[in-house]
Amino acid sequence: MPGIIRFAPSPTGFLHEGHLLSALYVWAAAKKWDLKIHLRIEDHDQGRARKEYIDGIREDLAWFGFQYDSESIQSSHFDFFQKVLDKLTAQGLVYPCTCSRKQLQSENPISETGEVIYQGKCFFRRETKDEINDTWCFSTLVELSSMRRREINLPHNLRIVIPDKVINWHDERLGDFSENPKNQCGDFPIRDRDGFWTYQFAVCIDDLTDGITHIVRGEDIRNSTARQIALSQLIAETCQGDSNLNIPTYTRPVYLHHPLIVDPTGKKLSKREHAYSLRQEKENGKTPQELLGQILHKAGFLPHIVPTMLEQAIATVAERL
Numbered sequence: 195m196p197g198i199i200r201f202a203p204s205p206t207g208f209l210h211e212g213h214l215l216s217a218l219y220v221w222a223a224a225k226k227w228d229l230k231i232h233l234r235i236e237d238h239d240q241g242r243a244r245k246e247y248i249d250g251i252r253e254d255l256a257w258f259g260f261q262y263d264s265e266s267i268q269s270s271h272f273d274f275f276q277k278v279l280d281k282l283t284a285q286g287l288v289y290p291c292t293c294s295r296k297q298l299q300s301e302n303p304i305s306e307t308g309e310v311i312y313q314g315k316c317f318f319r320r321e322t323k324d325e326i327n328d329t330w331c332f333s334t335l336v337e338l339s340s341m342r343r344r345e346i347n348l349p350h351n352l353r354i355v356i357p358d359k360v361i362n363w364h365d366e367r368l369g370d371f372s373e374n375p376k377n378q379c380g381d382f383p384i385r386d387r388d389g390f391w392t393y394q395f396a397v398c399i400d401d402l403t404d405g406i407t408h409i410v411r412g413e414d415i416r417n418s419t420a421r422q423i424a425l426s427q428l429i430a431e432t433c434q435g436d437s438n439l440n441i442p443t444y445t446r447p448v449y450l451h452h453p454l455i456v457d458p459t460g461k462k463l464s465k466r467e468h469a470y471s472l473r474q475e476k477e478n479g480k481t482p483q484e485l486l487g488q489i490l491h492k493a494g495f496l497p498h499i500v501p502t503m504l505e506q507a508i509a510t511v512a513e514r515l
């Protein structure tokens with residue numbers, strides 16, 4: 195069976211050159227390792243996802259000539275996400291967190307990368323397996339439960355109880371990492387305060403159920419890898435044997451995090467700094483070949499901008515993988 199790699203943009207804006215570089219890496223990896231390509235539209239953030247951007251992803255990929263073998267959209271899996279959440283909750287692995295942004299910042303240590311390392315202040319709101327299963331409770335537990343219920347009428351996200359365990363993982367370009375998600379970020383949200391599924395939760399379930407064997411994505415997401423491995427393992431173990439869910443056994447994918455486009459001083463471009471979306475470039479009269487030449491030059495593959503056919507651009511990136 196050939197492996198499967200995914201290209202997974204979020205429809206929160208039109209694709210820009212950062213996406214184009216990522217697509218080249220994904221298609222190059224598929225060429226090098228003989229993989230099927232899956233397009234996943236990651237519209238988990240329903241507050242920001244828009245129909246015109248979803249259509250835009252398909253249109254822009256087609257304009258360049260990127261072809262893929264299958265496609266899915268996250269929002270069609272939301273019922274399934276809920277079933278997985280119910281299963282995790284029933285195992286006592288999820289709890290509501292009512293901490294405000296301000297509290298999170300002031301009450302927890304901040305990592306070197308600027309992330310809050312959540313210390314589990316709201317962990318006490320977790321309902322244990324016994325409490326969930328018990329039809330009769332001691333009066334103290336009843337009191338405790340009702341107190342919890344009152345409190346979670348406040349805005350809250352849902353956090354996953356992540357194991358305190360070092361994850362050793364390998365990146366095909368960057369080498370070996372040993373990271374403990376508990377020390378990187380602590381228990382993290384799987385559903386946000388607005389009731390939307392988080393990126394971490396949605397991506398783990400979809401990678402599992404889509405049978406993704408290779409993950410190639412930008413270096414900016416490298417930091418999420420250990421927690422995604424931990425969460426995927428937890429989901430697979432918890433849901434194993436439940437025929438309603440039918441989640442396959444977890445096999446860790448191959449990871450490669452590619453470099454990002456940087457400005458002349460070596461600093462990563464923010465979303466805002468990508469001057470034009472690909473479709474604006476198109477409207478300005480640029481051809482796909484010109485844009486491919488431009489991105490290969492910016493990413494250091496070509497010394498000068500030379501219009502490049504897609505096949506050639508993919509082959510050029512594949513040679514350096």
Ligand SMILES: [Zn+2]
Binds near residue numbers: 290291293314315316
């Ligand atoms: Zn909290």
